[in-house]
Amino acid sequence: MTLQRCHHIARASRTALIALGLLSLAVPGAAFANTAATQATDSAAIEQRNKAIVEAAFEKWRGGTYVFAELLAPDVVWTIHGSGPVAGTYLNQKDFIEQASRPLTSRLATPIAPEVHNIFADGDTVIIRFDGTATTTSGAPYRNQFVWILKMKDGLVANAEAFLDLVAYQQVVDNNAPRSQ
Template identity: 70%
Template sequence: MSRIYFPPAASRNVVAAGRNVAASRNVVATLVFLAITGSAHAEGTVAAARPEIQGTGLETQNKAIVRSAFETWRTGGNIFAELLSPDVVWTIHGSSPVAGTYRGLKDFTERGSSPLTSRLSTPILPEVHTIVADGDTVIIRFDGSATTTSGAPYRNQFVWIFKMKDGSVVKAEAFLDLAAYQRVVDNNEPRAQ
């Protein structure tokens, strides 16, 4: 059986390419795990797994915009008018009556968010677990809690995926427990306007 000879430089390039592919796979797997679990340990793992990979200016900027918006929301501010583009396309995934695609900020707030928020006596208080940016995409995993108009607690877990352009969200996808959302809508009277 004959052997194939690789010059030393070619051998080093093949080995280096194999390491880069393996490292990329590890980073992707870690980011997916982080987005799903929001684990603080996983966040440290991402940093340790890819110290040579730094976020681009766009990623850093988009992540900072979203983080600042969620901090404003947490202190009682309304972030949607400032963060979302007026022509945002917002999709709520799932199979409940609220699931679907909303076109424009007004459509989303009136048909997508208002059925829930009108039945809450307090604003939803977000607790952010993870914000990950990749190019023009920002993924946020957070929990939200509020009190309904009947005095019952409302708690939900969310993953929002934003596509950003010029500092605004132009496309959003939302994943949440739609059964918890629907229970609030079905069992609570809307606030008086």
């Protein structure tokens, strides 16, 4: 074998080794790209599902159906931001309904009718901005604006943050007699 032929074989071997090295680097990258694409697809599906669950619940609510029992996880953590007697964090569905929702709804002659302005979904979080209107037990109108940030888990609200006009809420509670049960 000639020296020139040996150099040619050595150069070809080096080229083959470099190509194998680059190939081994590229394959894990391709696997990572496929994993990232799959995760993005899963995330989009989760967003769509969660948004659809909240939209359907608000449609039922707008039609007069009480939806909280089916929308909230039993151990939901619900925080009402702001200041006032109802502001705070409730550690389960029962406490939220008994201590935050019922003091208001028991003083309304009609259910709150939500008018949804926007619903946004990002991963397991759904943000909804809506207005709510009702008539109080004394016949006065109740109007409020809400932003809820809902963290979903397994199709239920596991964690919620609520922003609303707490003065309007408290005026209804303070100035209206509860309905007889």
